[in-house]
Amino acid sequence: MTAIQVENLTYSYPRNPVLRDLSFTVAPGTLLAILGPNGSGKTTLLHLLAGLLTPQFGSIRIADHALASLSVSRRAQTFSFVRQEYLPAFDFTVYETVMMGRTVRLGPFGFESPADRLAANKALRDTDTLDLADRRLDQLSSGQRQRVFIARALTQDTPILLLDEPTAFLDLRHQLAIFDLLSELKAKSAKTLLLVTHDLNLAAQYADTILYLGHNQSSFIGPVSEAMDEHRIEFFFGVRGFSGRFGSRPFFIPSSHRENNSPPPEFISH
Amino acid sequence: MTPLTAHKLLWRVVLSLIVLIGVAGSCSLVGSERVNLLQVLKGPLADSVNTDYEILVHIRLPRIAAAGMIGAALAVSGVVFQALLRNPLADPYILGISSGAALGAVIALSFGLSATAAWGSPIGLAAFVGAVITVWAVFGIASAAGRRHPATLLLAGVVVNAFLSAVILFLTSVAQGAKLQATVFWLMGNLNNAAVGGGPILAVIAVALVVVLTILMRLSGALNILSFSPEEAQTVGVNPRRTHCIAFACAALITALAVSVSGLIGFVGLIVPHTVRLLLGPDHRQLIPLSAVVGAAFLILADTVARVVVAPAQLPVGIVTALIGGPFFLLLLLRPSNLTRGISL
Numbered sequence: 247m248t249a250i251q252v253e254n255l256t257y258s259y260p261r262n263p264v265l266r267d268l269s270f271t272v273a274p275g276t277l278l279a280i281l282g283p284n285g286s287g288k289t290t291l292l293h294l295l296a297g298l299l300t301p302q303f304g305s306i307r308i309a310d311h312a313l314a315s316l317s318v319s320r321r322a323q324t325f326s327f328v329r330q331e332y333l334p335a336f337d338f339t340v341y342e343t344v345m346m347g348r349t350v351r352l353g354p355f356g357f358e359s360p361a362d363r364l365a366a367n368k369a370l371r372d373t374d375t376l377d378l379a380d381r382r383l384d385q386l387s388s389g390q391r392q393r394v395f396i397a398r399a400l401t402q403d404t405p406i407l408l409l410d411e412p413t414a415f416l417d418l419r420h421q422l423a424i425f426d427l428l429s430e431l432k433a434k435s436a437k438t439l440l441l442v443t444h445d446l447n448l449a450a451q452y453a454d455t456i457l458y459l460g461h462n463q464s465s466f467i468g469p470v471s472e473a474m475d476e477h478r479i480e481f482f483f484g485v486r487g488f489s490g491r492f493g494s495r496p497f498f499i500p501s502s503h504r505e506n507n508s509p510p511p512e513f514i515s516h
Numbered sequence: 517m518t519p520l521t522a523h524k525l526l527w528r529v530v531l532s533l534i535v536l537i538g539v540a541g542s543c544s545l546v547g548s549e550r551v552n553l554l555q556v557l558k559g560p561l562a563d564s565v566n567t568d569y570e571i572l573v574h575i576r577l578p579r580i581a582a583a584g585m586i587g588a589a590l591a592v593s594g595v596v597f598q599a600l601l602r603n604p605l606a607d608p609y610i611l612g613i614s615s616g617a618a619l620g621a622v623i624a625l626s627f628g629l630s631a632t633a634a635w636g637s638p639i640g641l642a643a644f645v646g647a648v649i650t651v652w653a654v655f656g657i658a659s660a661a662g663r664r665h666p667a668t669l670l671l672a673g674v675v676v677n678a679f680l681s682a683v684i685l686f687l688t689s690v691a692q693g694a695k696l697q698a699t700v701f702w703l704m705g706n707l708n709n710a711a712v713g714g715g716p717i718l719a720v721i722a723v724a725l726v727v728v729l730t731i732l733m734r735l736s737g738a739l740n741i742l743s744f745s746p747e748e749a750q751t752v753g754v755n756p757r758r759t760h761c762i763a764f765a766c767a768a769l770i771t772a773l774a775v776s777v778s779g780l781i782g783f784v785g786l787i788v789p790h791t792v793r794l795l796l797g798p799d800h801r802q803l804i805p806l807s808a809v810v811g812a813a814f815l816i817l818a819d820t821v822a823r824v825v826v827a828p829a830q831l832p833v834g835i836v837t838a839l840i841g842g843p844f845f846l847l848l849l850l851r852p853s854n855l856t857r858g859i860s861l
């Protein structure tokens with residue numbers, strides 16, 4: 247049983263190939279972190295998985311159904327998507343925004359049932375945004391806004407969550423809060439999570455599996471311990487540094503760009 | 517926290533309808549001729565002409581009905597175009613409907629056709645055809661130019677508007693005396709023709725308005741999420757392309773109908789949606805029905821002013837909407853922030 251199965255996925259923009267022959271599977275109830283340098287196709291991959299783009303070659307299966315065969319509303323009940331921060335044209339409140347996650351479930355004229363209200367309230371509580379419910383989106387900090395969009399995805403109540411840099415604008419405490427929330431969702435509700443992030447160490451701490459996308463359409467997927475290898479990181483990110491362990495937790499400290507050509511700093515290698 | 521419920525919305529709509537009926541009723545009693553209500557109630561007389569009855573029932577009420585429906589149509593299409601283009605500056609005329617209709621009308625006028633009856637007249641028909649062809653062409657150009665990005669569509673609309681305006685200016689500059697005056701008067705917008713043309717055209721608009729409002733209210737949840745982005749809409753289960761096409765067609769149809777009857781009445785489609793949004797928020801489930809009612813009341817009031825201030829002559833109502841609407845809207849914009857939206861009914 248797999249939640250997501252990707253086979254030979256290929257996608258290129260005009261003059262700009264990004265993904266080639268990418269194949270991987272994601273088990274249900276696991277967290278896959280997608281990392282890679284800018285322009286390596288991380289967001290493109292999420293858009294393909296969400297059905298916002300159509301692959302030129304290859305197939306995506308979601309819970310044993312071909313993605314292409316699912317209707318828009320079936321998709322919306324299978325996965326939710328947190329995009330990079332986006333402001334609407336008008337001043338919707340936090341509550342209104344979060345309730346939009348229920349769009350496919352609402353009645354013919356768009357009014358919510360008690361169940362919808364319950365889901366929205368729970369999502370607001372889980373993301374620590376309940377006290378912001380009446381505020382307008384443009385009155386929030388970008389970190390608060392990001393949590394509101396996560397709340398909307400939770401309100402959608404889907405088995406799979408796709409998140410494009412959900413912690414990009416958050417301070418350290420809220421980054422951890424979001425990752426804690428995500429791993430709690432994974433543990434309690436058996437949600438499958440795919441998230442794009444730039445933070446190697448948080449990915450190593452919370453992910454079950456790591457997917458690297460590199461330039462020239464290279465890729466790697468594997469467990470955290472293999473992904474945190476410093477040679478592999480250098481290959482994908484062009485950055486040298488030091489990989490070590492703190493207890494059982496792998497971490498990576500990059501060396502400054504200036505030191506790139508000098509020998510690695512004097513750490514005790516693992 | 518006070519989320520919008522069906523119950524609350526229903527109350528607000530009923531309340532605003534009562535206000536609308538009050539406005540329409542009082543405006544029907546205002547005009548260059550004084551109308552005696554008791555005399556009206558006697559109905560059409562067998563032996564002589566009941567002037568009061570004739571004025572109220574055959575002149576004022578049709579005109580008020582026309583003003584109300586055209587105001588509602590313009591306000592609702594303003595709401596739709598602002599949502600779909602994700603641009604608060606969009607108005608019902610932004611995609612070339614105005615210049616297309618105007619060109620149709622000006623061509624008809626310059627062929628010497630008369631502008632007296634509303635739709636029975638070739639002017640209204642020419643305007644309607646011009647509006648529909650133009651908005652279709654703008655949509656086609658934008659689609660051919662690439663993705664249906666709001667900016668592409670806006671740009672296509674603006675350029676087509678500018679081009680057609682040049683053609684209109686050319687035609688008016690070679691037109692003579694009476695034709696020139698008729699053209700200019702048509703361009704400024706007035707409701708005289710609608711009232712004179714009467715029955716059939718009002719019935720057509722009424723049916724179109726009811727159908728379009730029902731469709732749009734069923735799309736209101738989709739319009740909410742579309743004002744974030746088409747991608748967001750799709751990931752919560754809304755088909756953005758389908759919603760776009762249906763909503764555009766609805767808005768374009770009622771605008772074209774309105775314009776073909778009344779000429780260009782500016783400002784209603786811009787200020788009414790924004791006023792409702794500023795007072796009660798941007799939720800389309802509420803914005804669409806309330807904008808329709810407020811738009812109707814606003815244009816009825818503006819048209820009454822147009823009938824009365826220089827009586828027995830009449831002003832083009834477009835001048836009145838701009839003169840009242842502009843300053844009122846600026847006052848709303850300058851309101852202390854957050855004072856208004858908290859209103860709960």
